[in-house]
Amino acid sequence: MPIVCADVRLVAAPRYGRLYIPLGTLVTVWEFLRLNGSRGREQIAFLAGRAVVDGSAQVTSCVLPVTSANGGYVALTSYAQTALILDTLEARQETFLMALHTHPDGGDERSGPSHSAIDDHGVALTPDDGIFSAVIPHYALGSPFRFPDGSTIYERVDGAWRRLETDEVDERVVVHGDTLRMVPARAR
Amino acid sequence: MEQLREHEPQPEARPPAGGLPTQAVHDVAALAGDAAARAAAIPAVPATVTVTVKTTGTTATRIVATPDTTVAEVMAQACRDLRIRDPERWALVANGEVTVEGWVLRGLVQDGELTMRLVKRPEAGA
Numbered sequence: 012m013p014i015v016c017a018d019v020r021l022v023a024a025p026r027y028g029r030l031y032i033p034l035g036t037l038v039t040v041w042e043f044l045r046l047n048g049s050r051g052r053e054q055i056a057f058l059a060g061r062a063v064v065d066g067s068a069q070v071t072s073c074v075l076p077v078t079s080a081n082g083g084y085v086a087l088t089s090y091a092q093t094a095l096i097l098d099t100l101e102a103r104q105e106t107f108l109m110a111l112h113t114h115p116d117g118g119d120e121r122s123g124p125s126h127s128a129i130d131d132h133g134v135a136l137t138p139d140d141g142i143f144s145a146v147i148p149h150y151a152l153g154s155p156f157r158f159p160d161g162s163t164i165y166e167r168v169d170g171a172w173r174r175l176e177t178d179e180v181d182e183r184v185v186v187h188g189d190t191l192r193m194v195p196a197r198a199r
Numbered sequence: 200m201e202q203l204r205e206h207e208p209q210p211e212a213r214p215p216a217g218g219l220p221t222q223a224v225h226d227v228a229a230l231a232g233d234a235a236a237r238a239a240a241i242p243a244v245p246a247t248v249t250v251t252v253k254t255t256g257t258t259a260t261r262i263v264a265t266p267d268t269t270v271a272e273v274m275a276q277a278c279r280d281l282r283i284r285d286p287e288r289w290a291l292v293a294n295g296e297v298t299v300e301g302w303v304l305r306g307l308v309q310d311g312e313l314t315m316r317l318v319k320r321p322e323a324g325a
Contacts, residue, residue, distance in 0.1 A: 013268035015247055019280040022257040055323050076321075086322035093318040094292035101256040112323040129324035136321055137255050138283055170284065 024140030026168075027183075029067035030108060032058065034155075034188045036073050041147075041155035043075045044113050048150025053085040054078060055112040057096070057136055059105040064194055068108050074100075074136075082115060084129070093136060109143040110134040117148040123163045124148045126172055140167050143184070159184045248308045252277040252291065252315045264304060271300035277317055292316045 040056045047054035057074040074096055077088050087093060100106060112134055118124035124146040126134075134144050144165040145158075153161065164180045165172040175183065248266055250273055253259035260280035262273060270291055278286040291298045293307050293315045307313055 013265045013272055014276050015263040017276055017280055018261045020259050084324040087320050090290040090297045090318050090320050091292055091295060094316040114325045127324055129322060132285060133322035
């Protein structure tokens with residue numbers, strides 16, 4: 012019996028009431044996605060940040076990975092790259108919050124682009140619940156200033172992706188133009 | 200005859216049954232010290248190693264295993280502990296390198312401790 016014992020440390024999954032995304036960070040990610048889109052290729056990127064005092068999460072950085080992509084598929088180039096990204100985020104006391112990836116089309120006229128089966132098992136950096144996934148239509152060739160409108164947002168709950176309704180997206184995914192977002196002291 | 204008997208070879212003294220011959224010593228403390236120093240000079244092989252496998256900074260499992268445990272066995276235990284539902288899509292990375300299932304911990308561990316990260320290669324497709 013080579014394994015003698017194991018001691019697991021699992022933290023209860025967070026549910027972030029809101030995800031605050033600085034516009035500058037979003038535009039940076041969008042340009043990265045769009046660059047591949049202009050060549051007719053999909054792309055994937057990540058937002059990371061920290062939980063804040065009011066039960067929300069604040070995006071503080073973006074991760075633009077090295078990928079291999081074609082018109083209908085994109086993947087990071089190695090497992091070691093994922094480990095390096097997670098090591099770096101941990102050292103910065105940041106956590107993975109959202110994956111964003113592009114699709115070539117706009118999906119159904121009413122519902123927009125949807126997760127594929129590959130997306131369901133593939134887009135996240137970590138297996139945790141509470142994280143978000145955004146599907147950006149038309150290879151991100153549209154404007155980032157419309158986000159999250161026109162994109163589809165999912166939240167992982169109990170290991171499965173749950174699509175957020177439009178009004179819930181408006182409530183919970185907030186793009187802000189402020190360099191510093193002030194949290195009221197009474198929220199502590 | 201008398202003279203011959205005097206030159207007959209004597210058999211060598213044999214150690215008493217069950218052990219080597221011992222000699223009387225007067226400085227027991229020095230003897231014990233020498234023995235302790237000789238024992239300390241023999242490199243100790245740890246009986247177990249501790250492997251921390253983590254997915255994030257807050258989600259991890261600490262596995263105590265023998266040095267001959269394979270990466271595949273660590274992987275199976277970690278996926279069970281961390282509730283990974285599709286282990287075939289995941290890999291263990293140690294010291295910045297993707298590990299191979301047949302490797303044993305003895306070749307990876309330094310100082311009896313090892314941290315590994317359980318990761319997948321994110322992908323998306325339309």
